[in-house]
Amino acid sequence: MQKILLFVDRVSTFAGHFFAWSIIGLTFLISWEVFSRYVLGTPHAWVIDAQVMLYGMLFMMAGAYTLATGGHVRGDVLYGFFKPRTQAAIDLTLYIVFFLPGIFAMAYAGWTYANESLAIHEQTFSPEPLPLYPFKFIIPLAAFFLLVQGLVEIVRCVICLRDGAWPSRVQDVAEVDVDNLKKMVNVKDEDIAQLDQFVVKQEGKA
Numbered sequence: 001m002q003k004i005l006l007f008v009d010r011v012s013t014f015a016g017h018f019f020a021w022s023i024i025g026l027t028f029l030i031s032w033e034v035f036s037r038y039v040l041g042t043p044h045a046w047v048i049d050a051q052v053m054l055y056g057m058l059f060m061m062a063g064a065y066t067l068a069t070g071g072h073v074r075g076d077v078l079y080g081f082f083k084p085r086t087q088a089a090i091d092l093t094l095y096i097v098f099f100l101p102g103i104f105a106m107a108y109a110g111w112t113y114a115n116e117s118l119a120i121h122e123q124t125f126s127p128e129p130l131p132l133y134p135f136k137f138i139i140p141l142a143a144f145f146l147l148v149q150g151l152v153e154i155v156r157c158v159i160c161l162r163d164g165a166w167p168s169r170v171q172d173v174a175e176v177d178v179d180n181l182k183k184m185v186n187v188k189d190e191d192i193a194q195l196d197q198f199v200v201k202q203e204g205k206a
Contacts, residue, residue: 001159002168004152005155005156005167006169006170008148008149009068009149009152009170010170011145011148012064012065012068012148012149013065013068013069015061015064015065016061016062016064016065016066016068017065018061019058019061019062020058022054022055022057022058026051026054026055026058029047029050029051029054030051032047033047033051044128045128046126046129046130048126049124049126049129049130053130053135056135056138057135057138060138060139060142061138061142061145063142063145064142064146064149067149067150067153068152068169068170069169069170070169081187081192081195081196082192082195082196082199083164083196084160084164084165084166085160085161085164086196086199086200087160087166088156088157088158088161088166089157089161091153092157092161095153095154095157096154099150100150103143103146103150104147106139106142106143106146107140107143107144107147109139110136110139110143111139111140113136113139114133114136114139117133117136118133118137121133122136156169
């Protein structure tokens, strides 16, 4: 099982690294258009559309990679103090209630959206139009990568609930140094244990 989890992590990481190269194209386009517009006096209407599509592709395809490395924004100020089982319970609830419905909706709507765009060979609204439908197929593709990585994270939550410790991942990201944060706010492990027990009791009542 662990090999499968790490394999999906590597695939998500590869996809993130691969599409990160679009930054090079984006930087080149912006630099070239600034030079062409202000030095040569020959602006190009299609460049802004290409820039938006390149950035959108980078943003969407980085989602699974960011999830694999634990880089998405969350409230680590409190979350980092909880025991692994409590963290896993919170994550599992959020994945089931919010993540899965959202990703399924994104995949379904994105696939429909992209096929409708292909059917009419949709182009950008520009004096120099670019084909838009290839970019729109990035939406269901990004949803697929996010869904697979999300299922891996759900499995990790179940393993953590069973074992009391998070399974390893390809690249762990520590957004907050919990030990130093404890010293800064003068929080002891006993206080964290009491808070953890309070959260568990509240979940039991709910």
